[in-house]
Amino acid sequence: MKFPYYCMMLLLLNALMLTMPWGSIYLSLIIAITYMMYRPQHVLHPNNMIFAFYGLYVILSSTLNLILYAIHWEYVLPWGQLIFWDLISKKTLFQAEFTFLILYFSFYQFTKVPQSIVSAPPRSVVIKPLILTLLYIWTWVLALWFIQVTAGFPAWINDYSATYLSMREGHGLLNVITIVFGNITVFLLGLKTYYSKNKRWIIVAALLVMMPLSFIAGIKSRFIFLLVIFLSPYFMRMVFSIKYLAIFSFSFFILLYLGTLIRTEGFYASAPFFLEMLIGYFNSFQLHDSIVISRDPGLLQTVFQIFTKPLQTLGFITDLDANFDISVMLTKEFFPDQWYLEHATQQWPLDTELYLNYYGIYLSWLPLLVYTYCVSMLYRHAVLKRNYNLVPIFVMEFQRIFSTMRGTLVPWEVFIYVVQYLLIYVFCRLAIKVGPVAAKVQNAEVKVS
Known part of the structure; x- marks a missing residue:
C-alpha cells in the first residue's frame, strides 16, 4: 500500500525541484525517502552502494553547502568556495534523479528470489x-x-x-x-x-x-x-x-x-578545512553540469574508448595521448594541468556518459537495465x-x-x-x-x- 503514497511524494518533490530554488535539497529528499521506504534487508545489496554514492555526492555535499550558505559561512580554504548547489541546472538535477530511480528500482526487482533460497541453512x-x-x-x-x-x-x-x-x-x-x-x-x-x-x-x-x-x-x-x-x-x-x-x-x-x-x-x-573538503571533494554533478550547459546530448560519442588501451598495446594506435576514459578526456579539456602535470583526473559521474552516448534520459535506461540485471544475477548466485x-x-x-x-x-x-x-x-x-x-x-x- 506504500506505493501510492510514494508516487504522491515523488510528484510533490519533483514539482518543488522544478519551481523552487535549491532544487538539490528536494532531490536529496527523493533519494533519502526512496531508500527508507524500499530499504534493502542485506548489507551487500547493490542498492546500499547506490545510496552510498548519492548520499555522498548529492545529499551530503548539497546539504552542507546549504547549511554554510544559511549561516553566511566565510570559506577558509585558500581557493575559497568552488561548489554552488543553488546554481546547478534543473536539467542536471532531473537527469540525476532519473538515473537514480532506474538503478534503484531495477536492482530492487532483479534481486528478488524465493524466501526458501534466502533462508537455506549454510554449509x-x-x-x-x-x-x-x-x-x-x-x-x-x-x-x-x-x-x-x-x-x-x-x-x-x-x-x-x-x-x-x-x-x-x-x-x-x-x-x-x-x-x-x-x-x-x-x-x-x-x-x-x-x-x-x-x-x-x-x-x-x-x-x-x-x-x-x-x-x-x-x-x-x-x-x-x-x-x-x-x-x-x-x-x-x-x-x-x-x-x-x-x-x-x-x-x-x-x-x-x-x-x-x-x-x-x-x-x-582542522574541522573547517575538512568540512569544506567534504563539499568540494564530492563534486561530480557540478562537473556534469558543465557538460550539460556547454553541449548537446549525443549518441555513442565515447563508448569505443574502451578499445584504446588494447589497440595501443597491439600497436594499432600510436598516439600515446589518445583518450581511453571519459574522465581523462574531460580532464584534459577542463583541467589540463591536472592531467599533464600531475597525471590526475577529475571524476565525472555516470550521467555524463549517459548524456554523451545515449541522449541522456531518452535512451540511458536501456544500458542501465542490462547493467543492473548482470550485477543482480551475480548477487543472487554469490550472496x-x-x-x-x-x-x-x-x-x-x-x-x-x-x-x-x-x-x-x-x-x-x-x-x-x-x-x-x-x-x-x-x-x-x-x-x-x-x-x-x-x-x-x-x-x-x-x-x-
Missing part, C-alpha cells in the same frame, strides 16, 4: 591451510616488491602524496597482480575468521597484510575496500538495519578523515545462494558500483577484470572446501531487532 566451510599460507606469503612479496621498484620505502613514507600520484607509472601490471592476490588473500582470511574458533591471530594477520596493500593503492579508499572484502562473510548473514547504517556511516567518515590526513600530509586536519567462489567477485563488483557511478558502465579495464575474476574463481575453488549442511553452525546469523 560447513574449510580453508586449505597450505594454499592460504602460500597466498599470504606471495601477497606480501608482491606488495613489498611494488614499494621497492616504484620509489622505495623512504619516498613512500616521507612523501606519500607525490609518490602515490607520480611514481607508480610504468608498473601497472605489477599493481594489478598485487591487487588480485591481495583481494583473494584478504577474502580467504575473512572466511577463515568467520569459521574459526581462534580468530585473534587471523585478524592480526589480515590487518598486517591490508596495511601495505592499502598504502600502495590509495589508502583513503583501498583500506575500506579490503575491509569490506574481509568482513563479507559476516555481511552476508547480517540483517541490515538503521543501526548498522549509522555505524557504517560513522566508520566511513572516520576512515575517510584518517585517510585524508595521510594522503594530504595533514592539510585537512543469496552463498557460493563462496563467486563472493569475492561480487564484492569487487559491489564496490565497483561506486566507481561506475563516477565513470562509465564498461571501463577500459574490463579486459583486466575478466582475467582477475577468472583467477579469483580458480584460487577460491582450490582453497575452499565446502561440506554438507552443518547440523550446528558455529556462527549463527546476526539478527537485529
Whole structure:
C-alpha cells in the first residue's frame, strides 16, 4: 500500500525541484525517502552502494553547502568556495534523479528470489591451510616488491602524496597482480575468521597484510575496500538495519578523515578545512553540469574508448595521448594541468556518459537495465545462494558500483577484470572446501531487532 503514497511524494518533490530554488535539497529528499521506504534487508545489496554514492555526492555535499550558505559561512580554504548547489541546472538535477530511480528500482526487482533460497541453512566451510599460507606469503612479496621498484620505502613514507600520484607509472601490471592476490588473500582470511574458533591471530594477520596493500593503492579508499572484502562473510548473514547504517556511516567518515590526513600530509586536519573538503571533494554533478550547459546530448560519442588501451598495446594506435576514459578526456579539456602535470583526473559521474552516448534520459535506461540485471544475477548466485567462489567477485563488483557511478558502465579495464575474476574463481575453488549442511553452525546469523 506504500506505493501510492510514494508516487504522491515523488510528484510533490519533483514539482518543488522544478519551481523552487535549491532544487538539490528536494532531490536529496527523493533519494533519502526512496531508500527508507524500499530499504534493502542485506548489507551487500547493490542498492546500499547506490545510496552510498548519492548520499555522498548529492545529499551530503548539497546539504552542507546549504547549511554554510544559511549561516553566511566565510570559506577558509585558500581557493575559497568552488561548489554552488543553488546554481546547478534543473536539467542536471532531473537527469540525476532519473538515473537514480532506474538503478534503484531495477536492482530492487532483479534481486528478488524465493524466501526458501534466502533462508537455506549454510554449509560447513574449510580453508586449505597450505594454499592460504602460500597466498599470504606471495601477497606480501608482491606488495613489498611494488614499494621497492616504484620509489622505495623512504619516498613512500616521507612523501606519500607525490609518490602515490607520480611514481607508480610504468608498473601497472605489477599493481594489478598485487591487487588480485591481495583481494583473494584478504577474502580467504575473512572466511577463515568467520569459521574459526581462534580468530585473534587471523585478524592480526589480515590487518598486517591490508596495511601495505592499502598504502600502495590509495589508502583513503583501498583500506575500506579490503575491509569490506574481509568482513563479507559476516555481511552476508547480517540483517541490515538503521543501526548498522549509522555505524557504517560513522566508520566511513572516520576512515575517510584518517585517510585524508595521510594522503594530504595533514592539510585537512582542522574541522573547517575538512568540512569544506567534504563539499568540494564530492563534486561530480557540478562537473556534469558543465557538460550539460556547454553541449548537446549525443549518441555513442565515447563508448569505443574502451578499445584504446588494447589497440595501443597491439600497436594499432600510436598516439600515446589518445583518450581511453571519459574522465581523462574531460580532464584534459577542463583541467589540463591536472592531467599533464600531475597525471590526475577529475571524476565525472555516470550521467555524463549517459548524456554523451545515449541522449541522456531518452535512451540511458536501456544500458542501465542490462547493467543492473548482470550485477543482480551475480548477487543472487554469490550472496543469496552463498557460493563462496563467486563472493569475492561480487564484492569487487559491489564496490565497483561506486566507481561506475563516477565513470562509465564498461571501463577500459574490463579486459583486466575478466582475467582477475577468472583467477579469483580458480584460487577460491582450490582453497575452499565446502561440506554438507552443518547440523550446528558455529556462527549463527546476526539478527537485529
